[in-house]
Amino acid sequence: MSSAVERTDELVREYLTYRGFSSALRHLDTEIKADRERGLRVDRIVEQLLQLVLTFDLSALRDYWGHLERRLFSRLQEGYAPAVAKLTTSLYRYYVVNAIQKGNQERTQEFFQRMGAELQGAAEWRDWFALPFIFAPEQNPTFALYFSRQWTDTFLVSLHNFLSALFQCMHILPALLSFDAELQHTTMLAEENQQLRQMLFAQQSSGRAAVQDPQGAMESRVQHKLPPYVQHMDRLGDSELGVSCVAAASPSSRNFFSTFLPQAKRSSIPARNSQHGPASSSSSPNQSSLGRKEPCTANQVKLIEPAGIRTLCDLKNADAGEADAVDSAPCDDTPPDSSSSSTTRGAGLETEGGGASSEPPFIKLSQEEYSEHHSSIMHCRVDVSGRRVASLDVDGVVKVWSFNPIMQTKATIMSKFPLLSLEWASKPDRLLLLGSAVGTVRLYDTEAKKNLYEMTIDDTHPRILSLACSPSGSSFVCSAATAASAAVPATGPRPSVSTATGRLLLWDTKTVKQQLSLDSETAAINCSSFNHNGNLLVSGGADGVIRLFDMQRCESAMSWKAHDGEVYSVEFSYDENTVYSVGEDRKFVQWNIHRCGVKQSEQQLSQDATGPFVLSGYSGYKQVQVPRGRLFAFDSEGRHVLTCSAHGGLIYKEQASLSLGGHRSPVVTLDWSSALDCGTCLTASMDGRIRVSTLLAHKSD
The missing domain is CATH 2.130.10.10 (YVTN repeat-like/Quinoprotein amine dehydrogenase)
Structure with a gap:
């Protein structure tokens, strides 16, 4: 601690010299020479408050006490608020009593003029507004106690003890001194990483020795089998998702739920339903099948429908209120034959057998990673304003953080209960x-x-x-x-x-x-x-x-x-x-x-x-997590849906898809915020990492 103080003193001296604050530098050197404890001086804080009261500097007194409230008292639990309020009242009462005892009537009136709007609603100050007009208030039964030496000493001792206990319990350091604690924490993490790295090398060496053993070769291969999302990483560049749909067109009959809808939506629903026929129904986003996709570039999405899959969205409206639903066929996991031609009902989509081009629905402007969690994420949500994110991991740690303009942790919440x-x-x-x-x-x-x-x-x-x-x-x-x-x-078999x-x-x-x-x-x-x-x-x-x-x-x-x-x-x-x-x-x-x-x-x-999401590793390690948070989210217009995948989020509209990517383990929860000008997608994975993707809607979308 003392070394951190000395280093900080040198930095402050350097800054004052750079700014040319020679007078402040001389005062600093004088104060440092007189200082012997090189640490917290609660007596100096109380002495400074007392000096401001004795010199009738009300503005400086309010600023100094306000700084203590912002820096210290605001971090206390709710139960300590009455104690802080009582000390604040006593401090201002001490100021008024001192002004009356010194016969400074002008300062007494100034206090009530400047503080009247703030204190007039408080019950404990109701009788004090008459104090300047009372002759010999030290003899008045209501105010006699506050003019006694005993009350003054009791207040100053209580203030000193409260501040001492507060600093010792909260371990609060100035921001300039926190670098020493950060350095020690970084050094500790580096040593821990080195130990874990040595343990990993030792395990890998034992694994190679087991592979060389003919009798244990098959067992070693089973133990070191890579998870599916790693096996297909080079071939696909992302996860595969084949989707078939069953569509049933049914006009929305108006009942009491219509009263809950906005007026614009309520009036447009019947007209929209009356215009829908078999042709228009087959082109809706909810009545189309999603095919398998190949690796996509920034400007192009290639879509391939697996061979043998039938078109399942054949709607036949025999009645205005009835539709036949067709059972969907399971998607084949084998890659389609590149020589075969596929049928795609989405207009403007490039397929294996067609030459039409397609553009992604969004342009990915940027992607950042938040890596402050050390275990799998359970929930990840953006607030209504789109400025803050709250994420919860399986260890019960909650992080509140922002990503605009920079990624920064605002608060960390720990809990002794899950x-x-x-x-x-x-x-x-x-x-x-x-x-x-x-x-x-x-x-x-x-x-x-x-x-x-x-x-x-x-x-x-x-x-x-x-x-x-x-x-x-x-x-x-x-x-x-x-x-x-x-x-x-939260993790493990369900x-x-x-x-x-x-x-x-x-x-x-x-x-x-x-x-x-x-x-x-x-x-x-x-x-x-x-x-x-x-x-x-x-x-x-x-x-x-x-x-x-x-x-x-x-x-x-x-x-x-x-x-x-x-x-x-x-x-x-x-x-x-x-x-x-x-x-x-x-x-x-x-x-x-x-x-x-x-x-x-x-x-x-x-x-x-x-x-359930599975994360596999070496030596038979396997982690299974059941869904806890949101598994899908829509954009601001409800035209695109974001889902989880093995390597990142996937955005769908009809058959068009855009892979956000960026993850090395399965994505378990997500969120999509459109509060800002550009849409923000959050994808959180089992390795504790959260990807923030900023999207811009394509102008042709």
């Missing part, structure tokens, strides 16, 4: 909700870097699996599940969760009280999402059922069996007439909310997009 979910509040957008595995939800202020509240949700349902904030900003919905699902780890039950609860963020339970005890709810105005809520459960809630009536409007297995992720469409869902059965389905349980399209996804 964290399972997070969500940004809508209003104000600086607040973050954190759900734990012990039945609590924390409301964290990312600017003040402190917890505002910690709410106990339900003791009988301790696992907070998902959180969803209302767009109005006044409430949030949390999914609480029983301890039976506590056996479900046991059956059919016995786990849960409740969907509505809480008020202003009163910090539970408003009501949206549903009786049902299966555990994995995911939930509001529509644009918070009047509708959709949820997906571990029983494969999607439930739609009318939030104005606070009751369930409809529910239907959606997937064979759990529902992992649900979202409203852009026009809010449909709901999209991804389930354990690896199906990406579009549902009509006006007709309960009616599919509008269905697409089969690969394991890379839905999980």
Whole structure:
């Protein structure tokens, strides 16, 4: 510590000399010579405050105390706020008493004139505004205590003890002195990396020795088998995803859900449906099949449809309200024959047998990597303003960070209990909700870097699996599940969760009280999402059922069996007439909310997009993670969808696709923000790395 202080003193001297502050340099040298402790001097801080009071320098006193509040007191927990407020009141009272004792009536009046607007609403100052007009206030029963020597000594001792305890407990160092701690931390990490590198070399040497052994050759090859996303990395440059769709055209009948839609969308729906025929239906983004893609360049996307796959979106509307759904055929994993010609229904797409050219829907302007996590990511979300990102890993560490204009960590949140979910509040957008595995939800202020509240949700349902904030900003919905699902780890094989039950609860963020339970005890709810105005809520459960809630009536409007297995992720469409869902059965389905349980399209996804996600390594190492966060996201217009893959995000529109890439391990969750001028895609992977891709919509798109 002393070496860091000496080094910092030299840097300050150099700066003052460079700026020509000779007077300040002389004072600094004088102060340093008189200093013997070379560390924190709380007595000097109290002495400085006392000097400002005795010299009646009210402006400097407020600035100095305000600096202590911003630098120190703002980091304290909420329970210490009354103590800080009491010290602030006592300091200003000491200033007024000193002015009256010195007979300086002008300074007393100045204090109440400048501080009146700030203090007039405080109950503890109500009687003090009459103090300048009281004759001999030291004899008045109300103020006699504050004019005594005993009160002054007690206040100064309390202030000194409070500051001493504060500095010792919080271990706060000036920013100039933090370089020494950073240097020690960097040195420690370098030594740890060197040890791990030596251990890795030793294991590789033992592995090579095992390969040379004829009897253990086959066993060695099995143990050192590379994961699929590494085996195909050179051939494809990205993951493969073959998707077939089942489309069913059904006009949206108007019912009470139409009242929840914006006026512009509500008036345009009937006209749009009346114009749709077989021809127009076959060209919609939700009724086309996605083919396999080859490595794509920055200006071109080549699309190949596997040989033998039939066109499945043949719609035959025998009735205005009915359509026949055609079962989809599974996609073949073998590469198509380059000599065969493929049929592509998307206009302007280049296929193996055609000469038409295609351009990616977006231009990737830049891609940056955030690598502050040291374990697999569970959740990664952008706030409403698009300025901050909150990410949660399987170790329970939450990072709050920004990427514009530079990538910078704003706050790190640690928890002694496991964290399972997070969500940004809508209003104000600086607040973050954190759900734990012990039945609590924390409301964290990312600017003040402190917890505002910690709410106990339900003791009988301790696992907070998902959180969803209302767009109005006044409430949030949390999914609480029983301890039976506590056996479900963030990583590792997933046991059956059919016995786990849960409740969907509505809480008020202003009163910090539970408003009501949206549903009786049902299966555990994995995911939930509001529509644009918070009047509708959709949820997906571990029983494969999607439930739609009318939030104005606070009751369930409809529910239907959606997937064979759990529902992992649900979202409203852009026009809010449909709901999209991804389930354990690896199906990406579009549902009509006006007709309960009616599919509008269905697409089969690969394991890379839905999980469980597998990360393999040497010596038989394998890590398995079940889906926790968002698995798909739409752009601002709802025309393109972003999904997970083995090497990065994949953006789809009809058959056109754009690979964001950049990852070396499977992507497990993602988000897409359009709050800024350019769209921002976040893709988070199992190695703890998060890629931030900035996209610009193609002008021809």
